[in-house]
Amino acid sequence: MATYEVNQDAVAHARRLIDGRQYVLESDWGDVQPSAEAQNAYLEKHPFEDYAAWHLGLTEGANDGTKARHAFVYGDLRRVHRSGLIACVYRASEWRHKKVELAAHDLLQRLDQMAGID
Numbered sequence: 001m002a003t004y005e006v007n008q009d010a011v012a013h014a015r016r017l018i019d020g021r022q023y024v025l026e027s028d029w030g031d032v033q034p035s036a037e038a039q040n041a042y043l044e045k046h047p048f049e050d051y052a053a054w055h056l057g058l059t060e061g062a063n064d065g066t067k068a069r070h071a072f073v074y075g076d077l078r079r080v081h082r083s084g085l086i087a088c089v090y091r092a093s094e095w096r097h098k099k100v101e102l103a104a105h106d107l108l109q110r111l112d113q114m115a116g117i118d
Contacts (some may be wrong), residue, residue, distance in 0.1 A: 001095065004057035004071055006103045013053035017080045018111045024076075025115055029083035032076050039067065042077050056088055056107075057100045072100055074107070082111055 015019055017023060024032075034042070034054075046063050052058075054077055055070035062069040072092060074084040085108040092101035112115075 001020060002047045002071070004092075004097050004100050005060055006099045007056055007058045007070075008087065009049075009053060010053050010056050010074075011103050011107065014074060014080055014085075014107050015054075015110065017075070018107065018114055021113055022078075023080040023115070024081065025082050025117075027081050027083045029081060029087045032081055033084065033087070034077050036076065043067075051068075056103055057092070057097065072104065074104065080111065082108070082115075085111065 019117045039051070051067075052070055054075055055073050057071035059069050059071055074088050075081050076084075085104050087103055088104035090109060092098070092104060
């Protein structure tokens with residue numbers, strides 16, 4: 001099983017987006033999560049550092065500058081999705097990636113607070 005470290009740059013990026021109210025509160029993550037085609041199109045116009053900022057996990061042992069290095073996408077490559085953060089919490093907890101789970105949970109709490117969700 002792969003192991004992951006928390007991508008601190010992605011956490012900071014998500015915080016900036018949340019603080020700037022660049023988020024979607026209600027969405028079906030299965031419909032809005034970026035497809036492989038959408039990710040490839042994004043990479044044609046952006047450097048890998050920008051792509052990495054959308055992923056809360058970095059796959060240990062994978063090479064930098066590859067899609068395989070990045071895991072736990074939380075947004076649609078434009079905005080944070082609440083459903084994306086929930087999916088990250090769920091997937092990370094399911095596979096016992098505790099540090100990624102907690103990072104996603106903290107971001108979800110920040111988003112809920114910013115949006116006035118009690």
